[in-house]
Amino acid sequence: MNAHNLEFVKALQKCGVSRVVLPREMDLKTAKLIQNHLDIETEYFIHGDMCTVNGSNCYYSSFIWGNSSNCGRCFKPCRWPYRVKKDGYVYKTEFPLAAKDRYMYEHIPELIDACVTSFKIEGRMRETDFIVDLVNTYGDAIDRYLDNPLAFQRKQGAEELYNNRKRDFTTAYAFSEPGLDFINTRYEGTGKFYSTGKVFSTPTEEPKLTDRTISKMKEEFSSYNIEASSSKKLSVKVNNFEQAKACVELGVERIYLPSEVLLPDTSLTSEQLKQLVIMKKDTELYLDLPQMMDELQFDIIDQYLDKHGIYFDGLLVSNLGAIAKYGTDYKVITDYNINIFNAKAMEFYEKLGASEFTASIEMKSDQLANFISTANMQVELIVHGPLRVMYLNHN
Numbered sequence: 016m017n018a019h020n021l022e023f024v025k026a027l028q029k030c031g032v033s034r035v036v037l038p039r040e041m042d043l044k045t046a047k048l049i050q051n052h053l054d055i056e057t058e059y060f061i062h063g064d065m066c067t068v069n070g071s072n073c074y075y076s077s078f079i080w081g082n083s084s085n086c087g088r089c090f091k092p093c094r095w096p097y098r099v100k101k102d103g104y105v106y107k108t109e110f111p112l113a114a115k116d117r118y119m120y121e122h123i124p125e126l127i128d129a130c131v132t133s134f135k136i137e138g139r140m141r142e143t144d145f146i147v148d149l150v151n152t153y154g155d156a157i158d159r160y161l162d163n164p165l166a167f168q169r170k171q172g173a174e175e176l177y178n179n180r181k182r183d184f185t186t187a188y189a190f191s192e193p194g195l196d197f198i199n200t201r202y203e204g205t206g207k208f209y210s211t212g213k214v215f216s217t218p219t220e221e222p223k224l225t226d227r228t229i230s231k232m233k234e235e236f237s238s239y240n241i242e243a244s245s246s247k248k249l250s251v252k253v254n255n256f257e258q259a260k261a262c263v264e265l266g267v268e269r270i271y272l273p274s275e276v277l278l279p280d281t282s283l284t285s286e287q288l289k290q291l292v293i294m295k296k297d298t299e300l301y302l303d304l305p306q307m308m309d310e311l312q313f314d315i316i317d318q319y320l321d322k323h324g325i326y327f328d329g330l331l332v333s334n335l336g337a338i339a340k341y342g343t344d345y346k347v348i349t350d351y352n353i354n355i356f357n358a359k360a361m362e363f364y365e366k367l368g369a370s371e372f373t374a375s376i377e378m379k380s381d382q383l384a385n386f387i388s389t390a391n392m393q394v395e396l397i398v399h400g401p402l403r404v405m406y407l408n409h410n
Contacts (some may be wrong), residue, residue: 022336061119063137072406117186342368
């Protein structure tokens with residue numbers, strides 16, 4: 016679920032959740048903050064396969080092959096070789112997105128200090144003996160620390176883990192945002208993922224949108240009774256003032272103004288925002304909140320909305336914590352990252368404060384047709400434009 020902030024976990028707790036699996040990108044300070052503020056069990060990832068991309072924020076495998084990482088079907092394109100080019104220079108880094116494996120064995124005191132309830136070891140697609148040894152080694156170390164923390168030897172047993180590793184090790188995000196040291200450079204553990212030691216992911220040709228594909232999509236939609244809405248709207252997500260101004264002049268019904276701006280653009284100034292409000296006529300202005308929000312970002316958005324919130328008709332949000340926090344004061348639309356697939360999900364987020372919903376970009380044509388035909392609330396569908404298929408904090 017990528018429950019990556021206090022508001023998110025708080026909302027889950029109100030829904031009756033008793034234990035939250037924290038994201039692999041969460042540092043131990045934030046894990047401790049959540050534990051200290053809320054009476055809820057937490058589970059923290061301590062060993063195994065890492066992604067460079069933030070949890071539930073990678074659509075790369077889904078976009079290329081229709082095999083979604085969010086549905087456990089990732090083809091791991093991040094572990095393949097790429098050429099990194101910038102300013103005419105080709106960098107030598109062959110596997111720029113292939114992360115090392117998480118390794119927290121020597122930091123059991125810090126994990127216990129963070130009040131983590133459960134230590135999570137990733138064992139999928141690994142040999143049975145490998146997992147048994149791994150769990151026993153960590154279990155023995157935890158027992159040693161609890162028995163005598165003063166005499167605890169951090170590196171006792173570490174050599175065996177190191178010698179039997181699949182990839183090199185990293186503490187990843189536990190203590191800071193990782194840099195180049197996060198990327199694996201040993202060939203035998205890079206550019207592949209394992210099932211009992213065998214490689215079974217290899218690059219394939221990118222699929223093409225053919226007439227046959229389009230005809231199949233038309234058939235799927237025609238099999239459902241979908242009534243055409245009389246109130247179609249065009250929404251445009253912009254990245255700077257000039258784009259927003261052009262949309263107003265063209266009479267676009269809704270504009271999403273960014274709080275996360277992609278270079279080379281910069282955030283709108285207060286004067287530009289006021290100018291848009293004066294000239295917008297019937298165009299609605301929405302603030303597009305960050306895709307992921309930590310506690311500092313919530314504080315920044317709170318201050319911004321205190322001063323400029325009156326200029327916006329609503330918010331476009333991408334995580335459950337933001338819906339729960341702002342849903343009572345603003346009209347909230349869920350973005351595609353909420354990954355809504357069905358009416359039950361819409362009902363759930365509506366109770367938290369959302370009033371409109373963007374369909375998941377991972378839906379197959381039959382799923383999308385069924386979803387639209389059964390939806391009893393307003394649905395927004397992304398029809399054109401570049402999408403971020405990877406979202407990460409990697410420095």
